[in-house]
Amino acid sequence: MARHPGDVQSARHSVALGAGLGHGHAMARHTPDLTTLPDVLAHAWDALDPAVCATGAKSGPETGAESGPKTSAETGLETRLASFATTAPDGTVALRHLVIRAADRRAAQIDLHTDARSAKVAQIVANPAAALLLWCPDATMQIRANGHAQVLTGDAVRAAWDNMQGAARLNYGTTPAPGTPIRAPGAFDRHAHRDRLAVLRQSVDALDVVILSDPQHRRAVYTGADGWAGRWVAP
Ligand SMILES: Cc1cc2nc3c(=O)[nH]c(=O)nc-3n(C[C@H](O)[C@H](O)[C@H](O)COP(=O)(O)O)c2cc1C
Numbered sequence: 001m002a003r004h005p006g007d008v009q010s011a012r013h014s015v016a017l018g019a020g021l022g023h024g025h026a027m028a029r030h031t032p033d034l035t036t037l038p039d040v041l042a043h044a045w046d047a048l049d050p051a052v053c054a055t056g057a058k059s060g061p062e063t064g065a066e067s068g069p070k071t072s073a074e075t076g077l078e079t080r081l082a083s084f085a086t087t088a089p090d091g092t093v094a095l096r097h098l099v100i101r102a103a104d105r106r107a108a109q110i111d112l113h114t115d116a117r118s119a120k121v122a123q124i125v126a127n128p129a130a131a132l133l134l135w136c137p138d139a140t141m142q143i144r145a146n147g148h149a150q151v152l153t154g155d156a157v158r159a160a161w162d163n164m165q166g167a168a169r170l171n172y173g174t175t176p177a178p179g180t181p182i183r184a185p186g187a188f189d190r191h192a193h194r195d196r197l198a199v200l201r202q203s204v205d206a207l208d209v210v211i212l213s214d215p216q217h218r219r220a221v222y223t224g225a226d227g228w229a230g231r232w233v234a235p
Pocket residue numbers: 066081094095096097098099100113114115118119120121178179
């Protein structure tokens with residue numbers, strides 16, 4: 001997907017026009033005509049892939065962007081940020097923003113990074129059902145990716161750790177553990193601990209893509225079970 005930093009403002013503008021999304025507002029100039037099922041599927045995977053979406057080119061190592069006030073042009077967060085849903089042991093839905101770290105269309109899987117002691121890890125161990133929700137303003141596209149997550153730690157995350165810059169490593173070593181009550185907002189320490197990095201690998205078993213194209217909204221659903229052929233459904 002062709003993008004350059006100047007696109008960010010127009011993408012923001014599209015969101016600002018939000019209330020009537022898809023009803024006559026200025027559409028993304030760089031979005032291809034998504035009129036076929038294979039084109040929509042390819043565009044959705046481009047949007048999920050930080051190597052494509054972060055800068056419009058292959059991205060570098062993890063920078064710890066989520067911990068600092070960088071612009072979306074620097075971080076690519078407008079497209080790399082997803083809502084990640086799991087189920088808590090009491091049956092309630094658990095939802096939070098996570099940065100997508102890698103996407104592999106061939107393997108149909110997406111990688112996220114987190115602290116191994118965070119609540120979401122225990123939730124996945126108890127119930128691996130998981131889903132990602134993504135809004136891509138430039139393409140006025142919503143992506144829902146359903147599947148199952150597994151938790152990778154230890155030697156399995158060595159490459160992810162080695163590829164991560166120092167500041168980002170500090171996100172995986174807070175003391176006390178994430179979610180622990182503390183006496184004041186800053187009453188915690190941060191040290192880099194590789195054994196606290198967990199890579200959450202979510203399989204993509206099904207994709208549901210909604211595009212608020214003008215004048216007609218489009219929705220396509222795909223499953224691995226049907227070889228990703230997909231079908232159109234009413235939006
Ligand atoms: C913009 C943004 C990006 C975030 N990215 C991550 C991330 O990549 N990994 C992570 O573990 N938490 C990230 N967080 C924090 C999570 O949303 C969440 O608060 C934290 O992981 C604890 O979640 P849990 O208690 O459900 O496990 C991010 C938060 C924001 C606001």
